[in-house]
Amino acid sequence: MAFEPPERLVRALGETYGDDVAARWLGQLPALVDAAVAERGLTVDRVQAPGGRSSLVLLVRRQDGTPAALKLAPAEARPELERAALRHWKGWGAAQLLDADVPDSPSLLLERLHPEVSLRSLPEAKALLEAAGTLRRLWVEPPAAHGFETVADRTDRQAAVMRGELPEELAPLAEAALSARTTLTTSSPEELLLHGNFRQSKVLSAERSPWLTVGPEPLVGERAYDLARLVRDRVEDLIATPSGASVARRRVNKLADALDVDPARLHGWTLFRAVESGLRARAAGRAQESELLLEFAGWL
Secondary structure, eight states, rough: OOOOOOOHHHHHHHHOHHHHHHHHHHHHHHHHHHHHHHTTOOEEEEOSOOOOSSOOEEEEEEESSEEEEEOOOOGGOHHHHHHHHHHHHHSSSOOOBBBOTTTTSSEEEEEEEEEEEEGGSHHHHHHHHHHHHHHHHHHHHOOTTTEEEHHHHHHHHHHHHHHHHOOTTHHHHHHHHHHHHHHHHHSSSSEEESSOOOOOGGEEESSSSSSEEEOOOOOOOOHHHHHHHTTTHHHHHHHHHHTTHHHHHHHHHHHHHHTTOOOOHHHHHHHHHHHHHHHHHHHHTOHHHHHHHHHHHHHO
8 A cells, every 4th residue: 555654653753763763664664554454354545644643543444344443553652552451441431442352463453533523622621521531431450460561660761861961941840840750659549550641632532432532652550640641731822821820730730629639649740741741842853842841840
């Protein structure tokens, strides 16, 4: 099958995994797509664009005409962990895995949702309400003998990068985020299966349920970590609002109260995740994104 990978995917793969890994996988991608399509007897409608940052998604039809989505990601993105999480959720709050009996396939066949309609299409208050309800359904006990990373391990890797040399004006913010992470990881109040990358754009309209989530980067840990990314959703709108700082702080308390999460722990993880994302964007040359995230973090 001849196609052009979305530009967003090409750019993000290089930033995340390095140009060599990105070029190697993208070079193999046409053959991987052909094999996955032939193996399942699928008909391809089109490539989903702009798509994700670490995977290619094809909108396809099964042999009986049922619409589905075929997702392919490089090994470095650990698609086997996404498969394990989706299998465990069994469609509860997340897209249904349609080939759950294929444990070793590098591709995933998923229930097709409506990628053009995410929670970002709703007014902010309604979107946050729906997002919180969706996220709550995902927080379950992980399967026995799972291979998921823990919050402590993932953030330990991220913290190591954050300790690099920084401009004088950013050093206090980075130190505050690292201190918060140290405090939070000395103990964890719970060990639940988490989405790992949850935000409004990851929740799509569906037929089986009004809203279902996609694109997990699953790990095990406390709910406050998973909820933290949602706090800064639509950060560009917050920054543009004169009362953005107070709105952001109220959002921490409102979401914590709605989902029965300790607001202090949610505040700490929100700070750490915003600073980590901001510094990562800065290192990748995404200056505007970095400035927004670090300004948001400074409000906390």
